[in-house]
Amino acid sequence: MPIQSICCLGAGYVGGPTMAMIAAKCPGIQVTVADLNEQRIAAWNSETLPVYEPGLDAVVASAIGRNLHFTTDIRAAIAAADLIFVSVGTPTKSYGIGAGRAADLRYIEAAARLIAEVSEGNKIIVEKSTIPVKTATAIKSILAANSPNGATFQVLSNPEFLAEGTAIQDLESPDRILIGGEATQEGQAAVEALVSVYENWIPRERILTTNLWSSELSKLVANAFLAQRISSINSISALCEATGADVDEVARAIGMDSRIGSKFLKASVGFGGSCFQKDILNLVYLCDTFNLPHVAEYWRQVVHLNDWQKSRFVEKIVRTLYNTVNGKRIAILGFAFKKDTNDTRESAAIQVCRDLLHERAHLAIYDPRVDATTIQQDLAAAGVDPALIITNVEICSEPYAAVTGAHALATLTEWDEFRSLDLPHIHSLMLKPAFVFDGRAVLCMEDLVAQGFEAFVIGKGA
Ligand code: UDX
Ligand code: UDX
DSSP: OOOOOEEOOSTTTTTTHHHHHHHHHOOSSSEEOOOHHHHHHHHHHHSSSSOTTTTTHHHHHHHHHTTEEEEEHHEEEEEEEEOEEEEOOOBBBOSSSTTSSSSSOHHHHHHHHHHHHOOOEEEEEEEOOOOOOOHHHHHHHHHSSTTTTTOOOEEEOOOOOOOSSSSHHHHHSSSSSSEEEOOHHHHHHHHHHHHHHTTTTGGGGGEEEEEEEHHHHHHHHHHHHHHHHHHHHHHHHHHHHHTOBBBHHHHHEEEEEETTTTTTTEEEOOOSSSSSSHHHHHHHHHHTTTOOOOHHHHHHHHHHHHHHHHHHHHHHHHTTTTTTTTTTTEEEOOOOTTTOOOOOOOOOHHHHHHHHHHTTTTEEEEEOOOHHHHHHHHHHHOOOOOHHHHHEEEESSSSSHHHHOOOEEEOSSSOGGGGGOOOHHHHHOOSSSSSEEEEEOOOOOHHHHHHHEEEEETTTHH
């Protein structure tokens, strides 16, 4: 039977844009995104979407009300669907066994129990959330044990590889779609049903089908490899600074080797985002669980190096500013974890700002997309005393206000608009010597020096 009705549990950064694209590309399929969070659903149904993503507004507008719906009526959405994507959060567990490393699967389990309770007939359940390998077994057992109406289920794994900021491009033309299913006849029929949804706009040769465990594991491994490249180039950025080499030149030189490739070699103050650290820690936990301590240790280092990169950036600022930033105004440009998103989860800016505040700096923070409340909440959640946030953090609505009267300026997100800042004007607004710490290499070292700044750019030797 072709799929006629899809529901997605979780209207977040993954569920919302992915379902919007499916609805836009498959006008014959009804797509309903359900979430517990009323505010979030209201925002999806409004002019101001809860997720900022270039091109997303147009995709949503093309399908909403026609075959794309956002609702808090989760039960009705499940009951009506042939195929259910599970895209609820899987944060790192903060308590008990595996705290700080294992994925917290309580939302996945709750979703499975609700699906079992509400469903009738045959349904396909698709793991969209990133989950530990073997989670499908748990979902299957919960579904089988809790179906009062005798419903039957096939469980598939279909991880999402979109990156924030380029979600629409990634959804429209993905490198690959990965679908894992069971080798049984019913399992393969379910795989084919999902393949036929994607085939509405993605060439068949880019849709890869595997067994369940390969699919679940591939998502963790893809993120671990991507993060590992960043930690690798960031480790070299420190060596470049020490030796007079330029990390961008090194990245270009090695990236032209087709075996290495040129992408994901941009040195930075550290990777952030909701996935990389969480997924690596999850991989590490899995390795430990399967008694593979050497493998666990290998991947753990990717996260250690990332933490070190953030703390050495702060140390560079404090040491350069004559070993004290107490009472000094520091302009922070960029708070999102990367450009073109309003997402701040695990942003390097959080740790950098926290540590500067612990040194008693005054921060003047500007980000074109992140609102003041989010910044204040993130800092409080990172352990900054709320009183210190009130006295020492100012949120600015434009970059020139932030740098006015500042001892130093630090760029922490690679927003395009930072590349065309009026450097002479900034220099005139700052205290002298005017220090710049560019954690994203968005500013040109030669220009900075020519304008009279004392400049540090990540990965650039003096
Ligand atoms: C999340 C996971 O973090 C990621 O691992 C997975 O790959 C996809 O889902 P994201 O969409 O970025 O990624 O998370 P988030 O924006 O937090 O969205 C999850 C949504 O699920 C939230 O809107 C939350 O309200 C909702 N949710 C959570 C439910 O509807 N029901 C629940 O029981 C729990
Ligand atoms: C990542 C994966 O790319 C995506 O496939 C997966 O589905 C979710 O996790 P995302 O976290 O949205 O996507 O963004 P990504 O572009 O991968 O960037 C992650 C972090 O790495 C950002 O903080 C970014 O600034 C940083 N980064 C990326 C670098 O520091 N250097 C690079 O060369 C690339």
